[in-house]
Amino acid sequence: MSQQSVETGIGKLTEIWQEGHSLPREFYLSPEIYERDIERMLLRHWICAGHESSIPTAGDYFLFEMDRESVIVMRGHDGIVRALMNVCRHRGSRICTRESGHASSGVIACPYHAWVYRTDGSLHGARMMPADFDKSAHSLAQIELRIVAGLIFINFSKGPLGLDAVTETINSSLKVYGWHRARVIHQERYLIDANWKLCIENQMECYHCAPSHRDYSRLHSQAKPGVEESTNRMLARTREFGIDIPIQDHWALQARAGQEAGYCRRYAMSGTAVTGSEDGGPVAPLMGDFPDYDGGTTFVYVGPLSFFIAYTDYGAIFRFIPKRHDQTELIVTWLVDSKAHEGVNFDRGRVTWLWRITSESDKKIIEDNQLGVSSRFYQPGPYSFPIEASSHRFVEWYLHDVNEHGEG
Ligand code: FES
Ligand SMILES: [Fe+2]
Structure with a gap:
């Protein structure tokens, strides 16, 4: 297929995309569209390569x-x-x-x-x-x-997007958790047989959390009724420690001009849980500026591929790295305070438990999603609002980015 006919074909697909719905099948299957995603979107954005x-x-x-x-x-x-x-x-x-x-x-x-x-x-x-x-x-x-709070970000383009807005987001959130002096204790790689966009759409919504992640849902109040009230109580408690982590919403199409997209929000844990562990109890010493476990958790996103979750005792980095049009690697990296000692005040199995089981189930549901969208009978379906609003927001951002940056 000539480059021009590829462009015309993709242009038509973008036109037939119905707002509020998932993408036409070809966006998840076509090697040509994948090449275009890499050139026009993914090489332009900052990606977390790891921790210092x-x-x-x-x-x-x-x-x-x-x-x-x-x-x-x-x-x-x-x-x-x-x-x-x-x-x-x-x-x-x-x-x-x-x-x-x-x-x-x-x-x-x-x-x-x-x-x-x-x-x-x-x-x-x-x-x-x-x-x-x-x-x-x-x-x-x-x-x-660039290194921000110990996190190493790389960018393949010659004139990269600015990183000031993201630096501000990270310094007012992950740095408060001491990520600049934290230590990587474990890393797992999950090879997912699916297009990278299905991984990000899944990452952005918690509609699937109740049916697919029983333990995550038990421990986190995000996407549950009453989350506003419990989060406000948690935030008030955190402020008593003199810590205020501001909401930053400059992700996707709300990125500041010329800047990388970033997002930060805190949610309350459920009930008496204070961290993402099997019984909800602490699994490692406190990190950063926190004098106590405050029952909250912080989510940070940078660009389209890098996501971070911070608890007061450990943190995790999630990267969805495209390998081929139908394969993506999820790399999960766990951090604890640099002074914590394995076998003394933390156990690696307990720290990594929740995000190992959650990532394994995400791999399975994303792969099943890829199999389904590959069918001749797949039709783009409607997102549920507001619970899938962020997946929709990602899809809109993606279409805008790959169409805007035609020469890139
Ligand atoms: S020495 Fe590296 S390719 Fe020859
Ligand atoms: Fe999930």
Whole structure:
């Protein structure tokens, strides 16, 4: 199919999208639309690549992989964290192939013909090349990287969206929970056989929580009758601690001009629960500025792919990373206070319990959703308002973004 006919076809599909309804089938199945999503939306937005505490020492690195791209997120010997493209400047091989590692002699070597790079991405040595070969012109490509409250954000585009609004959102929420001095204790990856948009639509609504996440629903009052009253009581209690985490709603089409989209809101836990644990009781020492467990939880979103949940004793990062048009990886990363010790004042199994079982059930329901939308009998159906309003808001934002940024 020519690029023009692809464009015309997609234009027609956008026109037939009926407001208030899910997307036409092709948006979830077509490799061409997926390519367009990557180019026009996902490469333009900031994505959370991980947390600084995973690479504390010079030479430490981890890989972040999305679609066809692989990024080496490395702490250089100057202490600076960089996002280096994992593409050798000789003939393009991947250089690092392990999920994480350490440049033990201060360099990383390409496994193909052994060109050697320093931890800042500059080329240190290239065997059997002519004497006048210019090594300084063959550094690894680098993309934008910023760190906010310990969270590492990367951006593949040349003129990235501003991060000031998101920085403000994170500093007034996750930083209050001490995420800048927190420590990653565990990470799980869930390969979901579904288009990335079905993952985000699912992430944005809690219509499915009662039927699909019994334990989540038992512990959280979000999307339950009376949530306003219990949340107001919780917020008043938090204010007694001198902590006020403001609502920030600059996500999706409400992003400030030229800025990355961000969102923050707090909800009360249910009944006597104070955290996301099996019995609702604390599973790790308090984090950040909280002098007590206040019975609240904070949700933060950044851009279209990165989501964060903060309890007073632990936090979790959720990223939905597209791999192919019909496959998305959910990476869940758990954080506790850096002074907490495993086996002494926390148990990894108890800290990770809720979001392991919840993510496993999300994988299943999203995959079943993909199977259903793949059917010839699928028709876009109506969202339930207000409980699915955020999924609808995402779909509107998505269509706007991919149509607005045609040249990107
Ligand atoms: S491709 Fe890396 S050294 Fe040849
Ligand atoms: Fe879910």
